[in-house]
Amino acid sequence: MYLDGLSSGSAAYQLVRRNEARLLAAFQKQPAFQREVEHYRTKIAGVTSVDALLADRRLLTVALSAFQLESEIDKKALIRKVLTENPDDPKALAKRLADPRWQNFAAAFHSLATDGGASVRAPASVEAVLAGYRTNEFEKAMGASNEAVREAMYFRRMAPKLTTTAQVLGNKVAAKVVREALGLPLAFSALDVPQQKQMLKAKGFDPARFADPRFLDKFIDRFLSANDRANAAESPNPLLDLFRPATGGGVNFLA
Secondary structure, three states: OOOOOOOOHHHHHHHHHHHHHHHHHHHHOOHHHHHHHHHHHHHHHHOOOHHHHHHOHHHHHHHHHOOOOHHHOOOHHHHHHHHHOOOOOOOOHHHHOOOHHHHHHHHHHHHHHOOOOHHHHOHHHHHHHHHHHHHHHHHHHHOOOOHHHHHHHHHHHHHHHOOOHHHHHOOHHHHHHHHHHOOOOHHHHHOOHHHHHHHHHHOOOOHHHHHOHHHHHHHHHHHHHHHHHHHHHHOOOHHHHHHOOOOOOOOOOOO
C-alpha cells in the first residue's frame, strides 16, 4: 500500500528512512489501527486474569503484536502456560523457549496470574504495549510489498541491543539479516550454535560494532543489496519468454 511499485528493497527502505515521520503519522490515522488501539485501551481495564486476556482475540492480538508474536495467536495453551509460570524461573517455558520475545511478553503480562493484572492495567504499561504494537504494525505495513524492508527496520531498531553473537543468533530476524549480509548459505542456519559462532568469527563479525550508527547503516545496506540480488535472480525475465520454444498446439517459430 505505502510502497507499492518499488521492487527494490534498498530503494523502498531509503524512502521510508527519508519520510518515516510522515509515513508513521499517516499510518496512525488509519481507522483500523485506531480501532484496535481504542479497543485495547478500553477493554484491558477489565482484564483481571490470563483467561480473560485469552478470551478476547482482538485484545490478545494487540498484546502479542507488541512483542512480534501475533502469528502465535492460536496457540492458546502455550500462551497460557507462558503467562502462568514465573518468568524469572529458569525452568519456566518462556526461559526454555530461548526466544526473548516470549520472555518479554511473559514479563509484561505475568501480573495477570499473580495480582489480577494490576500492573498490566497501569497507564504506563498500557502505553508501553500500545507503543510496541504501533511499531510492529508500522514496520509490517512498510514491509507489506517487500519483507526485507520490515526486517531492515526491525534490525536497525534492535541490533544495537544485541551485544553478543549468541543474542544475534537467538533472534530469528537478526540472524537472517546477518547471514544474508555476510553472504552465508541457507545451510548456515542448520548448523549448531558453536559452528555458527565459528563461521561468524571467521567472517570478522563483531556485534559490538552495531552501536555505531554509520556501521549499522552500511550493514543494513549490505543486507538489502544482497536481498535485491537474490530476488532479481529468482524473478524470471519476461523478455526471455519471447525466445522460449512454444509448447502445446501452438506454432514454434524458432523450430
